[in-house]
Amino acid sequence: MLNLFGQEHRLCDGLTRRDALKIGALGFGGLSLPQLLAAEEQAGIGKSNKAIIMVYMCGAPPHQDMYDLKMDAPSEIRGEFKPIQTNVEGIEICELLPRMAKVMDKLIPIRSVVGSPNGAHDSYICYTGRKKPNEVRGGWPSVGSCVSSLLGPTEAAIPPFVGLSPKAGHPPYGSPGLPGFLGQRHSAFRPNGPVGQDMVLKDMDLGRLGNRRSLLEAFDTFRRSADSLRSVSSLDRLQQRAMDILTSNRLAEAFDLSKEDPKTLERYGKGDPKKHGDGAPLNLQHFLLARRLVEAGCRVVTLNFGRWDFHSNNFKELKNRYLPLWDQGVTALVEDLHERGMDSDVSLVTWGEFGRTPKINKNAGRDHWPQVGGALLAGGGMRAGQVIGSTDRLGEGPKDRPVHFGEVVSTLYHNMGIQAPTTTVKDFQGRPHFLVDGHQPMKELI
Numbered sequence: 001m002l003n004l005f006g007q008e009h010r011l012c013d014g015l016t017r018r019d020a021l022k023i024g025a026l027g028f029g030g031l032s033l034p035q036l037l038a039a040e041e042q043a044g045i046g047k048s049n050k051a052i053i054m055v056y057m058c059g060a061p062p063h064q065d066m067y068d069l070k071m072d073a074p075s076e077i078r079g080e081f082k083p084i085q086t087n088v089e090g091i092e093i094c095e096l097l098p099r100m101a102k103v104m105d106k107l108i109p110i111r112s113v114v115g116s117p118n119g120a121h122d123s124y125i126c127y128t129g130r131k132k133p134n135e136v137r138g139g140w141p142s143v144g145s146c147v148s149s150l151l152g153p154t155e156a157a158i159p160p161f162v163g164l165s166p167k168a169g170h171p172p173y174g175s176p177g178l179p180g181f182l183g184q185r186h187s188a189f190r191p192n193g194p195v196g197q198d199m200v201l202k203d204m205d206l207g208r209l210g211n212r213r214s215l216l217e218a219f220d221t222f223r224r225s226a227d228s229l230r231s232v233s234s235l236d237r238l239q240q241r242a243m244d245i246l247t248s249n250r251l252a253e254a255f256d257l258s259k260e261d262p263k264t265l266e267r268y269g270k271g272d273p274k275k276h277g278d279g280a281p282l283n284l285q286h287f288l289l290a291r292r293l294v295e296a297g298c299r300v301v302t303l304n305f306g307r308w309d310f311h312s313n314n315f316k317e318l319k320n321r322y323l324p325l326w327d328q329g330v331t332a333l334v335e336d337l338h339e340r341g342m343d344s345d346v347s348l349v350t351w352g353e354f355g356r357t358p359k360i361n362k363n364a365g366r367d368h369w370p371q372v373g374g375a376l377l378a379g380g381g382m383r384a385g386q387v388i389g390s391t392d393r394l395g396e397g398p399k400d401r402p403v404h405f406g407e408v409v410s411t412l413y414h415n416m417g418i419q420a421p422t423t424t425v426k427d428f429q430g431r432p433h434f435l436v437d438g439h440q441p442m443k444e445l446i
Helices: 017-023 033-043 098-102 124-128 143-151 194-199 212-229 237-246 249-254 262-268 285-296 314-339 405-415
Strands: 051-056 083-085 092-094 107-114 161-164 271-275 281-283 300-304 346-351 373-379 398-400 424-426 432-434
Touching: 051 124, 051 143, 051 285, 051 405, 083 098, 098 314, 107 398, 107 405, 124 143, 124 405, 143 161, 143 300, 143 405, 143 424, 161 285, 249 285, 262 285, 262 314, 271 314, 281 285, 281 314, 285 300, 285 314, 314 346, 314 373, 346 405, 373 405
Parallel strands: 051 300, 051 346, 161 300
Antiparallel strands: 083 092, 107 373, 271 281, 346 373, 424 432
16 A cells, blocks of 8 residues: 555655656556546536435344334334424324424425345445346446546546445445446545545544644644655656645545534534444544535545444334434535535435335344335435335335435436436446436436
8 A cells, every 4th residue: 555654765755756656646546647537538528517416324223113103004014103294294203213204395205216136235236226236247336436427526726526425334334336337447436445545644543533733733744745756757747737736725624624614513413423333433423524525526435334234123222313313414414515505416315225024023123125114315405305106005115106226316317417317327338327227316306
């Protein structure tokens, strides 16, 4: 791994030429950043304020204990929680989500998400809207990677696709969405991954951003060295732009939460920054970072939240920790986007890879249920304050308006100005592939 502050074989300008050449490859699987910038420049890249924030709820949440309570079902299905009325007449959600209830006019629960291929834990379908990762060589690219390929960055110093994902014992729980056949040049910029270790430095990860002074000193030290490196004649214009990404004031400032109003920090809260088992942390500051990143110019930000695979103690986990934190994080983000006038431009989707069994098992848990699940959407100029779809009395399957993962993904593309059913990206061999498998944007939302 490149050590930006290493002392060996340094040039008089403060960094080695070898380091200068390797900087561009950070986080892009060995493809140099100057090469990426050259390709983007040749293709031409547009600019837009549109963005997507996707929250992957690792392990799949129990939809019937959140947005689709079944009070008329038998007790072994109904569960422990009761519904409460929201600020939209006729829409009820779980009593443990009181903040969401107050802003339901800004939210869109989907109660009938279908299309999960099986009961295996994999974030793939959330990030792509597709069932089969190995159907094409290299795999289907995620939404973030496709947007990176089609639109590029809003400016050279801001990565178009950022993944706030942890290292996880179960790899799909730590995935920000993969680039597939688009190649590593369109992979997510991961502050918690190898890039973050080089940028933020000194063993500081995203969970330790409370030490603002150390973070800023690390950036400042690298910038001073980089300023000297810029005088090296061997660096061409595209290499200079590569350096800009790693020395961007805007990128550093986006991660500096000390610039936020204390009331905003309090609204979001901190949550629990520790990883949960082989899943992700319940880090509420990631919601705030997602907003700051799209505000700085990132087009797609994904974040991984918790580990919702409650085969036991489902109600205890939801009541004591998960739902109160979820309620706070999502609501803070939605309210913040509206107050900043970003709600028409930024689309938010939160979901897991499938639903949970209607019947509660002997350990007070719910098992895997790919037949139907749920999701929550907001922003993007979509028609909020409505529920899409429904399930039958026992929550075993969709009763009306089944919504495929691909329809939601197609809608997200639509909100970005991309017509997914007719837009293609090319694989390794130059063959075009449509972004979604024939799914149209949801007419109820656009």
